[in-house]
Amino acid sequence: xxxxxxxxxxxxxxxxxxxxxxxxxxxxxxxxxxxxxxxxxxxxxxxxxxxxxxxxxxxxxxxxxxxxxxxxxxxxxxxxxxxxxxxxxxxxxxxxxxxxxxxxxxxxxxxxxxxxxxxxxxxxxxxxxxxxxxxxxxxxxxxxxxxxxxxxxxxxxxxxxxxxxxxxxxxxxxxxxxxxxxxxxxxxxxxxxxxxxxxxxxxxxxxxxxxxxxxxxxxxxxxxxxxxxxxxxxxxxxxxxxxxxx
Amino acid sequence: xxxxxxxxxxxxxxxxxxxxxxxxxxxxxxxxxxxxxxxxxxxxxxxxxxxxxxxxxxxxxxxxxxxxxxxxxxxxxxxxxxxxxxxxxxxxxxxxxxxxxxxxxxxxxxxxxxxxxxxxxxxxxxxxxxxxxxxxxxxxxxxxxxxxxxxxxxxxxxxxxxxxxxxxxxxxxxxxxxxxxxxxxxxxxxxxxxxxxxxxxxxxxxxxxxxxxxxxxxxxxxxxxxxx
Numbered sequence: 001x002x003x004x005x006x007x008x009x010x011x012x013x014x015x016x017x018x019x020x021x022x023x024x025x026x027x028x029x030x031x032x033x034x035x036x037x038x039x040x041x042x043x044x045x046x047x048x049x050x051x052x053x054x055x056x057x058x059x060x061x062x063x064x065x066x067x068x069x070x071x072x073x074x075x076x077x078x079x080x081x082x083x084x085x086x087x088x089x090x091x092x093x094x095x096x097x098x099x100x101x102x103x104x105x106x107x108x109x110x111x112x113x114x115x116x117x118x119x120x121x122x123x124x125x126x127x128x129x130x131x132x133x134x135x136x137x138x139x140x141x142x143x144x145x146x147x148x149x150x151x152x153x154x155x156x157x158x159x160x161x162x163x164x165x166x167x168x169x170x171x172x173x174x175x176x177x178x179x180x181x182x183x184x185x186x187x188x189x190x191x192x193x194x195x196x197x198x199x200x201x202x203x204x205x206x207x208x209x210x211x212x213x214x215x216x217x218x219x220x221x222x223x224x225x226x227x228x229x230x231x232x233x234x235x236x237x238x239x240x241x242x243x244x245x246x
Numbered sequence: 247x248x249x250x251x252x253x254x255x256x257x258x259x260x261x262x263x264x265x266x267x268x269x270x271x272x273x274x275x276x277x278x279x280x281x282x283x284x285x286x287x288x289x290x291x292x293x294x295x296x297x298x299x300x301x302x303x304x305x306x307x308x309x310x311x312x313x314x315x316x317x318x319x320x321x322x323x324x325x326x327x328x329x330x331x332x333x334x335x336x337x338x339x340x341x342x343x344x345x346x347x348x349x350x351x352x353x354x355x356x357x358x359x360x361x362x363x364x365x366x367x368x369x370x371x372x373x374x375x376x377x378x379x380x381x382x383x384x385x386x387x388x389x390x391x392x393x394x395x396x397x398x399x400x401x402x403x404x405x406x407x408x409x410x411x412x413x414x415x416x417x418x419x420x421x422x423x424x425x426x427x428x429x430x431x432x433x434x435x436x437x438x439x440x441x442x443x444x445x446x447x448x449x450x451x452x453x454x455x456x457x458x459x460x461x462x463x464x465x466x467x468x469x470x471x472x473x474x
Contacts, residue, residue: 209330
């Protein structure tokens with residue numbers, strides 16, 4: 001599938017960095033909601049596949065929700081909403097912090113969806129043209145490529161366990177933890193062997209033969225890229241100033 | 247005429263191992279020859295392959311003795327760029343050879359490492375895609391291809407370096423019959439173009455294109471007489 005090449009990947013990186021930095025810096029829900037709306041708007045403009053990403057992340061979404069719940073339970077400041085005798089379970093500040101966390105995660109996911117409108121090779125080239133050493137940029141790119149392989153490795157190991165007659169559904173939490181600690185070694189060994197094979201294949205094809213390398217992919221910043229990049233940075237600074245001076 | 251490969255009295259054992267996995271290999275391969283190496287697992291076929299392209303001792307460490315010459319040049323004296331452009335290896339598992347988001351990027355990877363100009367890289371991509379019959383997949387993600395197609399891209403990625411010698415390290419072991427036939431078709435074309443080819447394989451059906459078959463058993467080479 002061809003990726004969207006209307007904008008230079010460096011422009012997308014600047015947009016994402018601006019939005020993500022704001023989401024980390026700002027700690028007030030109404031500002032965070034404004035950034036979320038901006039992120040959603042930009043993401044929609046870039047035709048990023050938000051729902052596809054959410055679908056892929058649905059297993060982790062339950063983890064996020066659990067973190068939101070735990071966060072709201074452990075923050076004790078503010079007025080109690082639910083209490084068991086003397087013990088406060090939930091406060092209004094707890095809910096507010098959990099909400100902030102949820103919005104922040106949503107902003108970061110939306111920003112990531114903007115990056116996914118470029119291929120990893122284009123993003124890699126963008127980083128290289130920003131003078132990030134090729135080896136470091138490449139490691140990040142290969143790491144992303146190998147995450148699905150690691151997942152496959154875990155799934156294969158779990159299938160092998162189930163084929164030996166162990167029903168995962170019927171295991172208690174303690175037994176599950178024990179099982180996962182046992183499959184950890186073969187999964188890590190498999191991942192190390194795969195990474196060794198990968199490095200051998202790369203070296204056989206001349207990786208790091210010289211201190212520099214040429215590129216078949218050429219990136220070119222157009223006027224609209226400069227315009228959008230400048231606008232993103234200026235708007236970010238403006239929002240940050242408004243937040244500080246409020 | 248100088249030999250494409252000349253190995254003399256080659257011994258190798260991996261670091262920490264007691265026994266030599268290669269125990270005195272002598273082998274000459276002429277230019278344009280297709281040599282098949284057969285043998286059971288653990289007899290040193292892949293190790294020999296790594297020694298040929300300098301992965302041993304540059305990346306995989308151990309005790310290496312003897313001489314390996316490629317076109318009369320010692321492998322130990324060749325730098326990475328020389329090795330990559332003289333000898334190309336297609337490995338068994340396509341998933342650990344492909345790491346780029348598109349087929350085009352994958353094929354461009356090698357020539358980019360050799361610092362070739364952009365126009366030359368483009369010409370090589372066109373040529374390799376035509377040779378492997380994969381023109382239609384140029385912008386496809388290699389992850390979405392079948393096993394045979396992935397291996398054709400891995401082969402294409404190696405061919406883009408235009409090596410004189412090609413090594414297939416059980417390259418057809420993990421793919422279906424249709425994929426095997428497609429790869430064998432490309433190997434035959436390369437044979438007709440005079441490339442020196444070393445095929446390491448278990449499956450005798452894949453060896454009918456070889457001029458000569460040798461058996462690697464317990465680290466030594468023998469004439470193949472039909473049994474492993």
